[in-house]
Amino acid sequence: MTAKIKQIEADGVTISIVNYDSEDYMSLTDMIKAKDGDFFISDWLRNANTLDYIAAWETMNNPNFNYGEFAIIRQSAGANSFKISVKELLSKTNIKCLTAKAGRYGGTYAHKDIAFNFGMWISPIFQLYIVKEYQRLKEIETDQHNLEWDVKRVLSKVNYHIHTDAVKNHIIPKSKYSTDKQWIEYAEEADLLNVALFGCTAKQWKESNPKLSLEGSNMRDFASINELAVLSNLESLNSELIKSGVEKRIRFNNMHRIARQQLEILNKMDVLKSIKKQSDSTYIDEKKKLE
Template structure:
């Protein structure tokens, strides 16, 4: 009996079978571990140890950089949105106009850093889920956090959007260059701490 027929016959949960290119039978980790014990106790132990190692590597590699960036982004996002609210939003705007102003400022940062708006990115990457920032490198996310703070200052200085996009683009280029010159060795030192 094929895996697909078995899955259908017993209404199995936690296991799927796909045919064709990149196909295969995929199971929840608990089911896979039980399958490993059916083969042999030694094989199950090997699978468990390797699975734990992979999970530990994955969490240690991503957690520090991701959490640090997340906290910095939260702070800078608040600074950025407060500057927009206090300097760019007249009280008579509708909720739609307010949301468009925030979106326009987010796209200003996207254009300055990535050279493209969120909408353009979605149109060019229809098969990818999420948004442009979900696919940014750690270096780009760090620069983006700095750009949010700098844009807040520029807004308070009453700089036009055209001036701000040029200044933000210059900042992005210089900071990315500096980070690349430092290299990933310094970032790796942080991840080990």
């Protein structure tokens, strides 16, 4: 698991969260610190209700779940001598709701559905803290996503008209195409920027992504904020070079070089962090002020 680590704090306990296969997994190793006394994750797994819950989740979410082997393990639940580790459960039943991570944030991680159940085993109040803080994290992430979408929308429009006006006023009058085909000039200039920045034309992207193309998407919809910032700069630059009558080949070479240079600089920055306040609770707090 090589995902970015996120963290929440529930009742004074810091809990790491990783995204694995597009799902959030919480650290049970962190969570068990909230339980008084010497308890281990294997103690939770001895519980028949725990195993039933895991089996239900796996049946719903994991087509490769080895229910037969799991049923054999379940029969032993409740016996004083019964004990099973996460590692054994993983190897014998191919469950995917639990996993292990090595390294700095190592330990046992569980899918959020299972982690909430584990929180209840620790204590009902602790489980409620976890649910509340997790919901808060998701709300913050949603606000950040919406902010990123707004920024990308603005950036994609910043210099678009400047660029198309340069084509209209300085290329169209000299166009080799008939009036009904002069749109090709606009497409060729747009692709000059696409190739300089993204390395392919709009047509090549559509051919490589037919499903997305049919849905009305294009390569710029999937560009990062940094790429759109550079694209905006290239549109402005290309419009000035067009006005100056610079040959297309020379314009492309300059823009390709500049695109690489600017991306290298911007990729070292966190553009969103420079736009939003430093507090991760900014968006929620602002909403509450309006209520």
